[in-house]
Each structure stands twice: as structure tokens, then as C-alpha cells.
Amino acid sequence: xxxxxxxxxxxxxxNQLRAIIQWxxxxxxxxxxxxxxxxxxxxxCFHYLNLTSRSFAAVIQELNPELLMPICLFYLxxxxxxxxxxxxxxxxxxxxxLLRGFHELMEKDGWTFNGNGPNEKDRDLLVHFDDVIAExxxxxxxxxxxxxxxxxxxxxxxxxxxxxxxxxxxxxxxIADYELYCHYVAGLVGExxxxxxxxSNLANPKLLDRMELTESMGQFLQKTxxxxxxxxxxxxxxxxWPKEIWSQYFDKWxxxxxxxNREKALQCSSHMVLNALKHAEECLFYxxxxxxxxxxxxxxxxxxxxxxxxxxxxRNPAIFERNVKITKGDACQLMTESTQxxxxxxxxxxxxxxxxxxxxxxxxxxxxxxSAQCGKIEQFIESIFPTQDPKKIAADRRHPNDQPGMxxxxxxxxxxxxxxxxxxxxxxxxxxxxxxxANMEKMVRGLDQALxxxxxxxxxxxxxxxxxxx
Amino acid sequence: MSSEAKPSLGxxxxxxxxxxxxxxxxxxxxxxxxxxxxxxxLRCTRNRRPDPDGVSYFEADITxxxxxxxxxxxxxxxxxxxxxxxxxxxxDKVSHALFKKVNVDGTAAVIKACQKTGVKALVYTSSAxxxxxxxxxxxxxxxxxxxxxGKDQTEYYSETKAAAEELVLASNRAAEAPKLxxxxxxxxxxxxxxxxxxxxxxxxxxxxxxxxxxxxxxDNLFDFTYVENVAHAHLLAARALLxxxxxxxxxxDHERVDGEAFFITNDSPVYFWDFARAVWAAxxxxxxxxxxxxxxxxxxxxxxxxxxxxxxxxxKPPTFNRQRIVYSCMTRYxxxxxxxxxxxxxxxxxxxxxxxRAVKWTLEQQEKSxxx
Numbered sequence: 001x002x003x004x005x006x007x008x009x010x011x012x013x014x015n016q017l018r019a020i021i022q023w024x025x026x027x028x029x030x031x032x033x034x035x036x037x038x039x040x041x042x043x044x045c046f047h048y049l050n051l052t053s054r055s056f057a058a059v060i061q062e063l064n065p066e067l068l069m070p071i072c073l074f075y076l077x078x079x080x081x082x083x084x085x086x087x088x089x090x091x092x093x094x095x096x097x098l099l100r101g102f103h104e105l106m107e108k109d110g111w112t113f114n115g116n117g118p119n120e121k122d123r124d125l126l127v128h129f130d131d132v133i134a135e136x137x138x139x140x141x142x143x144x145x146x147x148x149x150x151x152x153x154x155x156x157x158x159x160x161x162x163x164x165x166x167x168x169x170x171x172x173x174x175i176a177d178y179e180l181y182c183h184y185v186a187g188l189v190g191e192x193x194x195x196x197x198x199x200s201n202l203a204n205p206k207l208l209d210r211m212e213l214t215e216s217m218g219q220f221l222q223k224t225x226x227x228x229x230x231x232x233x234x235x236x237x238x239x240x241w242p243k244e245i246w247s248q249y250f251d252k253w254x255x256x257x258x259x260x261n262r263e264k265a266l267q268c269s270s271h272m273v274l275n276a277l278k279h280a281e282e283c284l285f286y287x288x289x290x291x292x293x294x295x296x297x298x299x300x301x302x303x304x305x306x307x308x309x310x311x312x313x314x315r316n317p318a319i320f321e322r323n324v325k326i327t328k329g330d331a332c333q334l335m336t337e338s339t340q341x342x343x344x345x346x347x348x349x350x351x352x353x354x355x356x357x358x359x360x361x362x363x364x365x366x367x368x369x370x371s372a373q374c375g376k377i378e379q380f381i382e383s384i385f386p387t388q389d390p391k392k393i394a395a396d397r398r399h400p401n402d403q404p405g406m407x408x409x410x411x412x413x414x415x416x417x418x419x420x421x422x423x424x425x426x427x428x429x430x431x432x433x434x435x436x437x438a439n440m441e442k443m444v445r446g447l448d449q450a451l452x453x454x455x456x457x458x459x460x461x462x463x464x465x466x467x468x469x470x
Numbered sequence: 471m472s473s474e475a476k477p478s479l480g481x482x483x484x485x486x487x488x489x490x491x492x493x494x495x496x497x498x499x500x501x502x503x504x505x506x507x508x509x510x511x512l513r514c515t516r517n518r519r520p521d522p523d524g525v526s527y528f529e530a531d532i533t534x535x536x537x538x539x540x541x542x543x544x545x546x547x548x549x550x551x552x553x554x555x556x557x558x559x560x561x562d563k564v565s566h567a568l569f570k571k572v573n574v575d576g577t578a579a580v581i582k583a584c585q586k587t588g589v590k591a592l593v594y595t596s597s598a599x600x601x602x603x604x605x606x607x608x609x610x611x612x613x614x615x616x617x618x619x620g621k622d623q624t625e626y627y628s629e630t631k632a633a634a635e636e637l638v639l640a641s642n643r644a645a646e647a648p649k650l651x652x653x654x655x656x657x658x659x660x661x662x663x664x665x666x667x668x669x670x671x672x673x674x675x676x677x678x679x680x681x682x683x684x685x686x687x688x689d690n691l692f693d694f695t696y697v698e699n700v701a702h703a704h705l706l707a708a709r710a711l712l713x714x715x716x717x718x719x720x721x722x723d724h725e726r727v728d729g730e731a732f733f734i735t736n737d738s739p740v741y742f743w744d745f746a747r748a749v750w751a752a753x754x755x756x757x758x759x760x761x762x763x764x765x766x767x768x769x770x771x772x773x774x775x776x777x778x779x780x781x782x783x784x785x786k787p788p789t790f791n792r793q794r795i796v797y798s799c800m801t802r803y804x805x806x807x808x809x810x811x812x813x814x815x816x817x818x819x820x821x822x823x824x825x826x827r828a829v830k831w832t833l834e835q836q837e838k839s840x841x842x
Binding site for chain 2: 354357358360361362363367368369371372374375376378379382383386387388390391393394397
């Protein structure tokens with residue numbers, strides 16, 4: 001967008017501008033890294049973090065110092081893996097051992113990789129991976145073990161998919177396959193993060209007993225991305241929407257994008273949104289287990305963005321034509337709201353659940369199920385932050401007079417007191433005017449004359465001090 | 471489910487077993503349980519099972535204690551499911567007298583008969599409306615909410631349901647018959663095959679082309695419950711009471727079923743007008759929401775008042791009134807955790823499937839009556 005265009009846009013959408021300014025001006029990070037005390041390899045790690053991540057770089061750098069470096073490195077290791085997996089110029093025979101053995105490579109001092117194709121956007125990270133390895137050596141043992149464990153699982157999962165993709169170019173089939181894929185690309189990351197949060201005592205250890213909550217956090221984000229990116233993935237010849245869902249609407253995947261099939265395609269997409277929305281309550285439940293503000297911000301921001309994105313893509317035909325994303329202003333407002341507390345994040349979820357429900361269309365086969373799912377989210381929020389208190393309701397009923405309410409007598413009293421106050425104000429204004437020297441007699445006389453004149457005017461007094469009129 | 475796996479309920483007597491809810495209770499008893507089934511109803515011609523099902527039918531007025539006792543002595547029920555209640559329609563002296571007679575006096579007679587003939591378990595169909603004052607919101611209400619009684623209760627029907635529920639729960643382990651265990655089921659917004667109220671009215675609204683107005687902002691959640699799920703909850707409760715009766719110790723407070731009331735819903739509150747539109751869509755409406763005009767609640771209240779004045783002037787009961795507006799703008803949904811925990815309740819049929827079945831039945835009935 002050009003500058004002039006942007007100016008006009010913000011003129012027409014002042015709330016967006018306000019949200020951006022609010023975030024930029026008023027957001028105070030809980031923690032700030034201190035570059036003056038950092039080693040050159042640390043600095044290099046943050047350099048690559050900023051280079052490779054659009055959405056996570058900022059929140060990671062505001063993390064509690066205890067987890068700042070471990071999570072930054074965790075991110076870079078996974079990004080390294082991803083850069084190998086994504087690169088279609090690397091032959092599968094070379095790729096597979098790299099993915100499966102990455103946890104060993106990342107322990108080799110000075111290991112770097114320059115086998116990525118020249119167009120691979122994050123190739124620099126692997127070219128300088130020795131800096132990451134140097135920093136990994138300094139990570140506390142329990143944290144390092146978690147990072148290594150997830151790297152093993154993720155590397156093997158990616159290798160399996162890479163081999164599978166060679167054989168099967170048709171994409172994901174069942175909903176179970178779809179969720180397994182989301183588990184590998186997002187659920188595992190979540191698992192590692194939850195273990196890091198608990199190991200550092202920044203989250204409730206009970207989260208480890210309820211790993212399905214962690215899984216939902218990852219599923220919710222990944223499914224949202226997959227729905228949003230459907231057009232881009234289609235153009236790249238990839239398909240992540242499970243056949244089990246889209247085959248209920250189409251025989252051929254490509255038909256989803258034909259302009260004449262828009263209504264059907266929207267129904268299919270709302271089926272996908274319904275499937276993603278099922279994780280919302282567990283995400284809120286998970287966030288209730290976070291004990292540290294910086295960690296809360298770190299997990300809450302992507303979740304709020306996800307529910308807002310689901311609302312944006314819900315019944316939005318544009319997703320079949322281009323890439324859609326939430327506006328900068330909305331993103332800033334969501335970030336402001338996600339860096340407060342669970343209650344504010346719950347308000348965000350409720351707000352977007354209601355917007356989704358407002359866009360719902362009765363002709364959609366999933367109409368009532370979507371309405372019920374939005375209702376479930378609202379009901380879950382009520383269960384954590386109840387609006388009503390039965391004890392108070394019972395007490396109010398026992399003493400009905402204490403209840404704030406307005407019957408006829410109340411209304412009469414209210415009107416009477418208003419009139420009384422107006423008279424009081426009027427009288428005191430006249431009194432003040434008189435004290436300040438206003439000529440009351442002249443006014444009374446004027447009034448009298450207007451009414452016919454019965455007051456006899458006293459003898460005119462010369463040289464009256466003060467002013468004649470006010 | 472094989473017949474060995476079906477739990478046993480002994481001899482079961484369903485009062486009101488030809489009614490809307492009652493005949494689904496009978497159907498589920500035959501489908502999911504091992505038991506002998508008897509039915510008491512005012513008339514036993516409608517919703518009657520075919521003879522091979524082996525259900526015994528008795529015609530009786532439940533306020534007639536002598537007649538009840540005679541049937542109870544003959545059937546010797548272990549379990550009594552009391553679903554009988556007149557339709558909650560009408561606000562005049564005659565219907566009030568009927569509510570009182572059937573709901574309160576009738577239930578008192580049923581309790582007496584249970585106590586005199588050694589019944590083990592009595593499950594009473596109460597109503598989720600017993601905690602509603604018909605104007606305030608009920609937001610995720612559970613069993614801790616107080617019942618609304620006396621002058622606070624503007625619907626006399628709910629008053630009589632609450633009074634009867636109180637009688638039933640007071641008779642649990644009472645001195646007259648310490649072995650009798652009782653509980654109450656409070657369903658919210660029952661709908662399904664056999665329903666002549668909720669869906670019937672909604673489909674009429676659509677037929678008359680009045681589906682183009684929405685009163686209020688439609689952010690209010692409401693609990694509707696498919697009838698089979700309600701019937702299922704009754705039978706889970708009956709089974710829990712029998713298990714309690716068979717054990718030597720009194721259960722801990724947090725596990726108790728006897729002497730307790732339970733809210734029952736489909737566990738999926740939906741926005742009020744969404745439910746209506748889902749019904750209309752199932753009834754064949756091809757429309758979305760583009761044609762809908764939103765009427766603020768306050769405007770609706772004024773129109774309702776004018777309608778009441780008009781009908782008062784012509785001396786007829788109003789078909790449209792302020793209470794209807796209040797209901798359509800009210801939030802009214804329940805937390806059923808207690809039933810899930812203590813009864814092991816989970817809806818058998820999801821809400822959208824329930825709506826599909828119920829609308830299909832209603833349309834078939836209307837076709838039939840047209841053909842006649």
C-alpha cells in the first residue's frame with residue numbers, strides 16, 4: 001500500500017490507527033533482552049531469529065530470561081529442520097538421514113550446512129548454524145534434553161512425511177491423518193514448550209497430565225493456517241484439507257476453486273472451521289495453567305490471532321481467490337488484549353465466537369453445529385468466569401427491597417428530586433447574581449409590567465452602584 | 471447391544487406413558503433395558519406400543535388414589551417414572567386448576583401409592599423452568615440456583631412443577647416409607663417426535679411467512695433438548711436409584727442421586743434465533759438471513775403491549791404478547807455437570823440430528839392431517 005493509500009485507509013478506519021498507536025506506544029514488555037551483555041554467538045542467534053520468524057521473534061525476545069535462550073534456540077533448531085524439509089532441491093536420499101540425524105548434527109561443534117538451494121529463504125541460518133550449536137552447549141541440561149527429544153520426534157516425523165509425499169502426491173485423506181499431520185508440525189512444538197514451561201516452573205505441572213490441552217493449542221493454530229492458506233497451497237500443488245471432509249462437497253479437489261462453485265466451497269470451508277473451533281475451549285483451559293506473564297503473552301497472542309483469523313476466513317469467498325490476513329490494526333488490538341490476563345483473552349474469544357455466529361448461514365449443512373460450538377465456547381468461558389452467583393440470587397430474592405430496580409414510586413421520587421435540584425440551582429444562581437450586585441428590582445419590575453403592572457414602583461433612586469444588567 | 475448386556479430395571483411403571491415424553495421412555499425401556507413395562511395414562515389409545523411388545527396399559531386418573539393403589543398392587547413396580555403433566559399452555563382459572571390438580575395433587579397421590587406398595591425408585595419429571603422467574607437471564611445455571619416460588623413465580627405451571635418436585639424430593643427416605651428413593655429430572659426445552667408445542671409453533675411461524683423478523687440481537691443462548699436424551703436421563707436415574715437401594719450404605723453427598731434434582735439438556739446451548747432458523751431450514755426454507763429485519767427488544771415490547779390491549783378490547787386471549795418477546799430475548803441455559811458426573815449422562819442424539827428427526831415427524835403429521 002502506498003503512503004497516500006494508507007493515509008486514506010486510516011482516515012476511514014480511525015480505530016485501526018488507534019489500535020496500532022496504542023500497541024506501539026503503550027506496550028511495555030515484561031522483560032527486555034540486554035544486547036550489551038550478550039556474547040557474539042547469542043547476538044547471532046537473535047539475528048537469525050529476527051530473520052526467520054515474522055510472528056514469533058518479538059514475543060520470544062520478551063520472554064522471561066530463564067527461558068529466553070532455550071526457546072530461541074528451540075525455535076532455530078526446528079526452523080533449521082524445516083529449511084531442510086521444505087527444500088525440494090535436496091534429494092530425498094540425502095534429506096532423510098539429515099532429518100533423522102539432526103539431533104546428532106546439532107551436537108557437532110562447528111557443523112554447518114550449505115546444501116540448500118540458492119532460493120531457500122532461510123538458507124543463511126544453516127550456513128551459520130555453528131553459532132546455534134555453540135549456544136545450545138550452554139543450555140541447562142533439563143531444557144536441552146527436552147529440545148533434543150522433540151528434535152528427534154520432529155525429524156523422524158518429517159522424514160516419514162517426505163518419503164510418504166514421494167509416493168503419495170494426493171495429500172491428506174482422513175481427518176485422523178489431518179490431525180496427525182498437525183501433530184507433527186505443531187503439536188510436537190507445543191509438547192516441547194509445555195515441558196519447558198513446567199521445567200522452569202513458569203506453568204502449572206498439571207499441564208503435563210493433560211497433554212491433550214497442549215495438543216489442542218497446536219492443532220488450533222495449525223488448522224487455522226491450513227484453512228487460511230488453502231489457495232496458496234493449491235497453487236503450490238499441495239493439499240492439507242482432508243479428503244474425508246471435502247469429498248462431502250466435491251468429487252475433485254480443483255472444483256473447490258471454480259468460481260461457479262463458491263457456495264459449495266463456502267460450506268466446505270465452514271465444515272473445516274467447525275473442525276478447528278472444537279479446540280477453542282481446551283486452548284483457554286491450557287492458558288489458565290500459565291503462571292508467568294511473559295509466557296502467557298507468548299502463548300496467548302498466537303491463539304487470539306487464530307480465532308480472529310478463523311472469523312476472517314469463515315464464509316469468506318476471498319480465501320479461494322487469494323491470501324487473506326487480518327489487518328495490522330486488528331493484529332495490534334489483539335496483541336494488546338493478549339498481553340493482559342486470561343479474562344481479557346476470554347473476552348476476545350467470546351467476541352469472535354459471536355461474530356462467527358452472526359456470519360453463520362441457515363442454508364449451511366453445519367449451521368446448527370457451528371452455532372452450538374460458538375455456544376460451547378461461551379458456556380466454557382462462563383464456567384471459568386461466571387456472570388451469575390446463585391448465592392447472590394438467593395439473597396436478593398430473600399430481600400427484594402435491596403434489589404436495584406425501578407417501580408412507579410421510584411420514578412416519582414426521581415422526577416421530584418430532579419425538579420427540586422433544578423429549583424435549588426435556579427434559586428442559588430439568582431442569589432449569587434444578587435450578591436454580585438445584579439439589579440433584581442428592575443427585573444421584577446420588567447416582569448410585572450409584562451404581566452400587567454400591579455407592583456408600584458418605588459421612587460427612582462439615583463446613582464445605584466453596580467451594574468444595571470447581567 | 472446384546473440382550474445380556476442390557477441392564478435390568480425389574481418392573482417399571484411409566485405414568486403418562488402415552489404422552490410426548492412418556493412414550494419415548496417406554497420405547498427406550500424396550501430398546502435399552504431388560505424389564506417388564508406397564509403404563510398408566512388418562513387415555514391409552516395414542517402412542518400405544520403394538521401388543522407383541524408386551525406393555526400393559528391401564529387407564530386411570532392419577533388424582534384417584536384408590537385406583538392408583540389398585541394398579542400398583544397388581545403391577546408391583548420396582549421403578550415408577552412419573553412423566554404425567556398437562557401441556558403448559560393457558561393462563562386462565564381453568565388451566566390453573568388443572569395444573570394444580572394434576573401436577574401437585576396427582577403427584578402427591580403417586581407418592582402415596584409408591585409408599586404403600588413398596589416401590590423402590592421414583593423418578594419425577596420436573597422442569598428446568600422451576601428456577602426461572604420468566605424475565606431474568608439464567609446464565610449457565612446449575613442445581614445451586616434457588617427455585618422461584620410464590621409471588622416471584624409468574625408462571626403458575628412452573629409453580630406447580632416446583633411444588634410437586636418438592637413433594638417428591640421430600641419423600642426420599644421419608645418416615646412413611648424409608649426404602650423409597652426419589653429424584654427429579656429437570657429438562658429444558660424438550661422437542662422431538664410427538665412434540666406439539668415448540669416445533670409446531672415454530673413451523674407455523676415459518677408457514678405464515680413471519681420468519682423475516684428477529685426480536686433482539688440474537689446473542690442469547692437457549693437450551694433445547696431432544697426428547698430421547700431426556701428419556702435416557704430418566705432411565706439412568708432409575709438405574710442409579712436401584713443401585714443405591716441395593717447397597718447397604720448411604721452414598722456420599724457428592725455421589726448422591728436419591729433426593730436430588732438434575733438439570734438435563736442436550737449439552738449444547740444455541741442462540742435462540744439460530745435454533746428457529748435451523749428448524750425452518752429443516753422444514754424446507756431456502757432462505758438465509760438477508761431478508762431478516764432486526765427489531766430491538768424495546769420495540770417488540772411496545773408492540774406486544776399494543777397487541778395485549780387489542781385482544782383485551784375484543785375480549786380474547788392474545789396470540790402475541792410481551793412474554794413472547796421476553797422469552798425470545800432471554801438467555802437461559804444450564805450447566806449439566808451434575809448429571810454428567812452422578813448419572814453418567816451424555817446426550818445420545820446431538821442437537822442437529824434431533825432437530826432433523828423432530829421436524830420430519832412434524833411435517834409428516836401435518837401431511838397426514840391434510841390428507842384426512
